[in-house]
Amino acid sequence: MLKFIGKRFxxxxxxxxxxxxxxxxLVAATPGSxxxxxxxxSPEILAQIEAFYGYDKPASERFxxxxxxxxxxxxxPSAVYANRTVTEIIAESFPVSLxxxxxxxxxxxxxxxxxxxxxxxxxxxxLDYVPMSAAMAGICLPxxxxxxxxxxxxxxxxxxxxxxxxxxxxxVILPAATLGLYYxxxxxxxxxxxMLEMLNQDWVRTARAKGVPERTIVWKHCLxxxxxxxxxxxGPALAGIxxxxxxxxxxxxxxxxxxxxxxxxxxRDDFLILGLTVLFAAxxxxxxxxxxxxxxxxNPRLKYD
Amino acid sequence: MPLLEVKxxxxxxxxxxxxxxxxxxxxxxxxxxxxxxxxxxSGSGKSVTCYSLMRLIPEPPGRIDGGTAxxxxxxxxxxxxxxxxxxxxxxxxxxFQDPMTSLNPYLxxxxxxxxxxxxxxxxxxKAAVNKAIAAxxxxxxxxxxxxxxxxxxxxxxxxxxxxxxxxxxITEPDLLIADEPTTALDVTVQAQIMDIIKxxxxxxxxxxxxxxxxxxxxxxxxxxxxxxxxGRMMESGTAEQVFYxxxxxxTRSLQKTIPSLQTKGEQLYTIPGLPPDVSKPIxxxxxxxxxxxxxxxxxxxxxxxxxxxxxxHCYADCRFCDSSAPIExxxxxxxxxETEAAGAAE
Numbered sequence: 001m002l003k004f005i006g007k008r009f010x011x012x013x014x015x016x017x018x019x020x021x022x023x024x025x026l027v028a029a030t031p032g033s034x035x036x037x038x039x040x041x042s043p044e045i046l047a048q049i050e051a052f053y054g055y056d057k058p059a060s061e062r063f064x065x066x067x068x069x070x071x072x073x074x075x076x077p078s079a080v081y082a083n084r085t086v087t088e089i090i091a092e093s094f095p096v097s098l099x100x101x102x103x104x105x106x107x108x109x110x111x112x113x114x115x116x117x118x119x120x121x122x123x124x125x126x127l128d129y130v131p132m133s134a135a136m137a138g139i140c141l142p143x144x145x146x147x148x149x150x151x152x153x154x155x156x157x158x159x160x161x162x163x164x165x166x167x168x169x170x171x172v173i174l175p176a177a178t179l180g181l182y183y184x185x186x187x188x189x190x191x192x193x194x195m196l197e198m199l200n201q202d203w204v205r206t207a208r209a210k211g212v213p214e215r216t217i218v219w220k221h222c223l224x225x226x227x228x229x230x231x232x233x234x235g236p237a238l239a240g241i242x243x244x245x246x247x248x249x250x251x252x253x254x255x256x257x258x259x260x261x262x263x264x265x266x267x268r269d270d271f272l273i274l275g276l277t278v279l280f281a282a283x284x285x286x287x288x289x290x291x292x293x294x295x296x297x298x299n300p301r302l303k304y305d
Numbered sequence: 306m307p308l309l310e311v312k313x314x315x316x317x318x319x320x321x322x323x324x325x326x327x328x329x330x331x332x333x334x335x336x337x338x339x340x341x342x343x344x345x346x347s348g349s350g351k352s353v354t355c356y357s358l359m360r361l362i363p364e365p366p367g368r369i370d371g372g373t374a375x376x377x378x379x380x381x382x383x384x385x386x387x388x389x390x391x392x393x394x395x396x397x398x399x400x401f402q403d404p405m406t407s408l409n410p411y412l413x414x415x416x417x418x419x420x421x422x423x424x425x426x427x428x429x430x431k432a433a434v435n436k437a438i439a440a441x442x443x444x445x446x447x448x449x450x451x452x453x454x455x456x457x458x459x460x461x462x463x464x465x466x467x468x469x470x471x472x473x474x475i476t477e478p479d480l481l482i483a484d485e486p487t488t489a490l491d492v493t494v495q496a497q498i499m500d501i502i503k504x505x506x507x508x509x510x511x512x513x514x515x516x517x518x519x520x521x522x523x524x525x526x527x528x529x530x531x532x533x534x535x536g537r538m539m540e541s542g543t544a545e546q547v548f549y550x551x552x553x554x555x556t557r558s559l560q561k562t563i564p565s566l567q568t569k570g571e572q573l574y575t576i577p578g579l580p581p582d583v584s585k586p587i588x589x590x591x592x593x594x595x596x597x598x599x600x601x602x603x604x605x606x607x608x609x610x611x612x613x614x615x616x617x618h619c620y621a622d623c624r625f626c627d628s629s630a631p632i633e634x635x636x637x638x639x640x641x642x643e644t645e646a647a648g649a650a651e
Contacts, residue, residue, distance in 0.1 A: 202406035205361055209401075210394035210421040210472075224411040300456040301410060 001293075004304035008292065012285040019281045020067070020274065027270050028059040034079035034268045053079060066274070075275035080267040086275035089260055094279070096166060097256035100175055100249070101241050107180025108187055108237065113230060115184070116191025120199060120226070121218055131188060138185030143244055147178040147251040164253040175252040179244055183237050187230050195226035224298050231295055235288040242280055306378070307334040308479060308512050309358075314372035314382075316350075316357045319365060323584040327353040329536040329608075330372075335529070337479065340506070340513045342527035342544070344520060344559065348580045350536040351516045352402075355482045357382070359399060360389055376480070395425040398473035400502075402485040404465035408457040414441075414468055415453045421476050440471040443508075444501050463494035467501065474505050481506070482514045487522070499526060520563050524548055532556045535581040535591035537608060542618035552620040554628050555592045590625050598626040 035041075035049050050056050054065060069076060075086035115135070119128040141149075151174060155163035162171050198204070199222055207217050249258035257276060264272035296302045316328040328350045335341050343351045356362050358374050358381055374381040376392065384392075398421075401407040409417060418440065419433035428436075434453065441449035444467040457465055466486060473481055483502060487495035503526055506513050517523060523530055523544065530547040532540040532555065540553040551557045558576045561567075567574060578595040581587055589605050590596070602625050611619040 201409075202401065202403060203409040206399075206401060206407045206469075207409070207420070208361055208393065209359055209399040211390040211392070211424055212394075212420060213390060221409055221412065299411070300413075301458050 001304045005289070005293070008289050012282075012289060015285055016278060016281055020070070020278055021063070023274055023277045024063050024066070025059065027273060028062075030268075032268060034270050053077070066271075070278065075278075076271035078269055079271055080269040086271050089272065090257070090275060090279060093255055093257050093260055096254060097242075097245055097249070097258065100172065100179070100245060100254060100256055101238075103172055103176040104179035104183070104241050104245075105238065107176055108183035108241075111180070112184035112187025113191050113227070115188040116193075116230070117195055117218065117223070117226070119188065119192040120195030121214075123196065128192075132192065135185040135188040138181055139189070141182075143178050143182055143247050144251065146182065147175070147248055150174050150178055151251070166254050166256075171252075171254075175248045175254055178251070179241055179248050182244070183241060186233060186237065190229040190233055191226060194229040195222055198222035198226045228295065228298055231291060231298065234294075235284070235291040238287040239284045242283060308337050308339075308377065310334040310373075310375045311354075311358065312373045312375075314354060314357055314374060315370040316353050316362060316367060317370050318367050320584075325584045326536050327367075327583060328357060329583070331531075331533070331536075331538055332372075332611075333529075333531055333538070333541060335480070335512050335514065337512055338506075338510045339529065340515060340527045341529045341531065342515045342517060342523035343531045343533060344518060344523055345533035345539075346518060346576075346580050348583075349533040350583075351533050352484050353536075354533070355399075355484055355514060355516060359393060359397065359482065361399075391425070394421040394478075395476050396478050397480045397482065398476065398478040400466070400469050400473050400481065400483040400486045403489045404462055404469050405489065407469060408465055410457050413454055413456055414460075417457075418453065418468070418472050418475060421472070425476055436475060437471075440475045441468065443505065444468070444471045445497075446471075463490055463498065466490060466494075466498050470498070470501055470505065474509060474511070477509050478511060480512045480514070482516075484516045485518070486515075487517075487519070495522075502526075520559060521565070532559065535587060536583050537591065537621065538611060538619075539592070540620040541611070542614075542620075546614075546616075546618040550614075550618065552614060552618075552628070553592075553623060554596045554598050554626060556620070557628075558595075558597060590621070590623060593625055596626050598628045600626050 033050075033055065034053075035046060035055070041049075047056070054062055057065075066076060073087065075090065078084045078086055078089060081089075112135075115131040119131050122128050138146075151163040154161045154174060161174055163174065165171055195218075199218075204217055204221060207221050212221070245254075245256060246258035246261055248254070249256045250262065257279075260272060261276050263269070264276060296304055311334065312332045314328055314331045315326070318325040318327055331350070331354055333341065343354065345351050353362065353367075357369050358376075360369075360381065362369065369382055372382065376397070379388075381389070381392070408414075415434055415437055418437035419430070422428055422433045422436060423430070438449045438453050441453055446452055446464060446467055452460075457468070460468060466489075470486075481502075486502065487498050490498060499522060502513065502515075505511070515523070515527060527544050530541065530544050531538050532547065532553065534555050540547055540551065540556045547556060548560070551560060561574045562576060564573055576595055581591045581594075587608055589603070589607075590609060593600070609622040609624060612622045613619050
């Protein structure tokens with residue numbers, strides 16, 4: 001298993017290197033520069049700024065330098081916000097996004113998986129139809145509809161929750177619900193499908209013939225296999241929760257990473273874009289590795305190799 | 306009092322395309338230690354009969370419409386789920402047709418083997434695993450102490466069926482229902498599996514219901530035989546009565562299909578036509594359209610009831626064809642001449 005993790009880790013490093021290279025040269029090839037602005041700057045000053053940020057050198061040379069810096073944990077300065085480094089920005093806003101993301105994921109799993117199990121066990125009853133219809137609606141509603149809708153209902157009509165900002169625990173609820181409910185819907189449908197497949201297997205009949213109670217059949221015999229589709233979706237779901245946070249963080253004015261991604265792209269803040277890309281890519285690679293480990297742990301027919 | 310007495314069992318499936326009367330009035334009884342074979346083609350209702358006894362019919366669409374199945378004085382068909390669970394796996398066990406899909410791939414063999422023991426008896430985990438190892442040894446699994454912790458996919462099909470047998474018999478049940486236990490296995494393994502079932506049955510004094518379409522197996526292992534067709538019993542009696550004095554044209558036709566009883570070089574005999582569609586009403590005799598005997602009338606009225614010939618040997622009274630002649634004489638007229646010539650040349 002250690003060998004498997006080591007191998008996948010090295011693969012992950014290669015993937016990150018590739019992502020970094022592609023992003024770097026795409027950004028470098030984009031017309032314009034982080035330093036062009038409406039105000040006329042004298043060529044001497046511009047040359048001085050470019051020299052400060054290393055933009056007087058060719059892109060290939062800058063690539064090597066920045067790669068070396070990243071390996072030392074230095075993502076460079078922000079090209080737009082003077083006196084701030086990308087590392088600082090990440091250190092400040094990443095915990096916010098991490099909190100929002102993990103609570104959303106928690107909502108998605110804790111709501112979606114039990115709902116899916118229940119729907120599968122009570123197939124074709126109202127305990128199946130009601131949650132599954134809600135899940136279908138949840139999948140169909142994009143977060144930029146769901147978010148304002150929740151804000152309208154709980155923030156304005158009932159006026160029980162704050163609709164914007166990040167000043168205390170109650171501020172987490174609406175953004176986490178917006179993000180979490182959407183993925184809860186997916187997890188519910190995937191879990192229902194997985195559980196139904198398990199419950200229809202021949203070996204469930206064997207268990208019944210042994211006198212095993214239905215509850216034990218669900219939890220002991222079927223849950224492991226029934227969770228596999230949901231676990232498989234966990235990797236893409238995490239990527240989705242991260243990118244989904246761009247929208248949700250903007251709707252609810254959460255000072256997380258998402259807003260910096262948007263600002264970085266709009267401002268042509270090359271260092272910020274690159275730093276955030278590497279961070280997100282690393283997160284997704286890590287999550288996929290964890291998902292692969294979890295799958296082997298759940299399914300004895302798979303092996304680490 | 307017999308161990309199991311089934312009377313007029315009726316099980317139907319209520320599908321969108323109509324009511325499928327899979328089992329339509331089946332009665333039989335079984336004593337302790339006895340072996341009953343249920344034979345018939347696919348779709349004749351053999352398996353549904355046994356699943357009904359264990360109440361393993363998926364409901365809906367299935368439903369047990371009537372009848373009783375008295376097991377040790379209590380009716381299996383009407384008892385509550387809690388009571389039923391105490392009988393399943395403890396006093397009645399089952400072996401299924403396909404060992405590749407009947408074991409849970411996500412659980413270790415040890416977990417699955419000990420599950421019934423731990424459910425039905427007050428026994429700690431270690432003692433249960435030791436019993437499981439002994440049970441695996443008894444069905445001939447080498448290195449049982451090591452293998453018991455493996456997963457099903459680490460066993461071959463024949464080995465998995467041995468595990469199924471060990472699992473079914475670990476609680477020393479009074480009755481074992483084996484649903485085509487050798488159908489999914491290759492021929493060399495089939496005989497071994499039947500030997501194991503037979504040996505364990507003798508050791509434990511278990512009664513066995515053996516569902517099969519292999520008449521050879523029935524002749525070798527069963528005390529009693531039920532021949533089923535279209536959800537009903539066509540003939541029943543001791544193995545000797547049914548094999549040496551077959552009355553019903555269907556039983557005789559089935560016998561005719563046993564390959565080893567046919568002349569070498571001759572084309573194997575098959576019963577022409579298909580089993581009846583039990584979702585449509587059947588008049589008279591279900592076998593009438595395929596019956597090789599000369600027809601003496603049109604099939605009308607209800608399906609015939611079983612009549613007793615002698616000493617427990619019953620058959621569905623055949624009123625619509627002349628089955629007095631031995632079947633060879635009926636069929637020999639159909640054998641094409643060139644086949645005979647080829648046989649002679651050999």
